[in-house]
Amino acid sequence: MRRWMDNADTHNGTYTPQGRRHFTLTPAMHEALARWNGNAAATYRELVADGIFGSPPRVSQATFYRAVDRELTPGQRAALRGGEAARRRHDVHALRPHGNRNDVWETDHVEASVFVNVDGRRCKPWITWFIDHATAIICGLAITPHQPSQDAILAAARDAILCTDHHRPSGGIPRKIRTDRGRDFLGKCVDEAFKKFGTELIVLPPYSPHLKGTVEAINGAAKHMLFKGLPGYAHTPRSRRDRRGQPLWALDELLDYETFVTVVLDWVDWWNNDHTIARLYRRTPAQAWHADLTPIDTLDPGDLHTYTLTDGGPPRKITSKGVRWKSAYYVGEWMHGHSSAGEMVRLRHEPHHYHRVELYDADTLTYRGPAFRSDEMSPRQARELRNARRREADRYAAKAHRARKNATPRYAATSVAAAPEPLNRLTASQAAAQLRELQTPEGHLQAEARPDLLNRPQPASTRWTKPLSAPKPQDTE
Structure with missing residues (x-):
């Protein structure tokens, strides 16, 4: 009876029967298991080869497997095999309170x-x-x-x-x-x-x-x-009939x-x-x-449309050609009779929507009306431009793939221990020809130059008046 009471005192007042003695993993075994990314079979082979379990081994493979399953949770075993993303699949999350609508x-x-x-x-x-x-x-x-x-x-x-x-x-x-x-x-x-x-x-x-x-x-x-x-x-x-x-x-x-x-x-x-x-x-x-009887807050459709637009910058003037923005002119029917009077408007637009803009009075922010790009390209031009851009992207993608392939060194396959033998070796003339092709053209070098890092050259024209040099200090000794 005394032993039962002592057992309950050590387990927060609850009697806990003493289980059978079993094998437990040591810190070195945990490190080996992590080194093998959770592969219990490979870990056991390494521990046996290192003599951790003695010779002959006193721990069987099944006993080691049971110890791994007992001491590591499914989430920990998944983390060893697949990392943090695999461990998160075993997490348990509490439910949020539902609340009211529009909360x-x-x-x-x-x-x-x-x-x-x-x-x-x-x-x-x-x-x-x-x-x-x-x-x-x-x-x-x-x-x-x-x-x-x-x-x-x-x-x-x-x-x-x-x-x-x-x-x-x-x-x-x-x-x-x-x-x-x-x-x-x-x-x-x-x-x-x-x-x-x-x-x-x-x-x-x-x-x-x-x-x-x-x-x-x-x-x-x-x-x-x-x-x-x-x-x-x-x-x-x-299916097998589908072409790969x-x-x-x-x-x-x-x-x-x-x-x-x-x-x-x-x-x-x-x-x-x-x-x-x-x-x-x-x-x-x-x-x-x-x-749910929770009140609903709403917005006027016009105000909502204004709030979800991007500001186009400082105020702009209405001219005889319309309003200029991003190297294009935007015109609207309501602009007739308002040009050449110096009226200023503010421009707002949807992100990535450059075919239409919304104009507001620069002082009162009163909505004036929409404006559309005057020199909009035709559907045929848009299709031709899209195809040309796709061909250009494909051409540069092929060049990039070929450049990566040429830059990757290749070595001979070996079945015995030997130093790697490079295969893509060229003759001296081939190497010189490729060097000439890969050299940056002079025009590109000039575009990438930083003239502000160097002293400016003196003007070569004789018609320019050179500044007088400062007089040298006289020796008073």
Whole structure:
């Protein structure tokens, strides 16, 4: 009885039976296991070869395996094998309190796992959306056929905040928005827009998708519930008859971009109005949104459009050719009768949208109207320019690949211990010819020169008057 009471005292008042004696790992064994990246078999062979277990070994391989499983958690074993990213898969995270609607939104980009036909080219579109954390409703989104930037974020924000016309009934101004450390979300234009809304932008630490689990869950739902059923799915399993290196889907089998956008919008409506979620007590996101009576703060569409534009710099004058900006003139119908009067306007535009700008009075900031680039190129010129840029990029990519291949030394294969023997050796004349080709042209050297690091030369013309030199001090001794 006394032994039982002493055992309970040493285990915080709970009697804990003494287990059987078992083998334990020493610090040297832990170091060997880490050196072999969690490979228990290789670690055991090394310890036996070093005589750690004696000769013959007193610890069997099965005993060593049981000790590793007993002393290391699954997360620790995964960290030894795959690093920090593998260890994080075994972490346990607490659930956030749901709160009320528009308390916190979450936003993210997701790449569609579907190839789409965009002007005769196969591309994977990207989706940017804003999700209400409390109700898991998709408030707004924007789709781009390429990797999104700040203009996609602002377009999705406008779609999420507005609740009238063709926009969804869910929206308003959120109090907080959680986002990752993506470069686009940290841009100056996005930060200034949310500050004007009075919304706090919460930038989460890196490698922490669990801190915005609602939008990550919808990203996964879109990949499994939408993209897998569409033609052009990028991860479709291949058969033996499929030619390696060839696209699995022909270009005419892919959805065009407009059809893809329609399909995504239909799926968003289904998610909001028909899909039930367990944590919402088997209600749809729309039902949970309407059941919450928290007041919604809104903005006038005109003010919202102004807040989500980038300032174009100092005020500009309306001339007979329009308003000049970025080496181009912008004109609008409302400008007739206002040129040559010295009227000053402020220019604002969407990021990366240079075909249209919005003009405001320089003093009162009253909206004057839109203006469009007067010398816009034709669709044929745009197509020819795009093809020329692609050919130029392919040519330089081939040059870079050839240069890397030539710069990589090659050595002869050996089956015995020997010094490496280089293979790509040239003759003296070949080496001299390549040196002449690789030398930088004189024009490039002049462009890269820094004349401010050297003394300026004296003028060679005799017509220039040279400055008088300072008189030398006289010797008074």
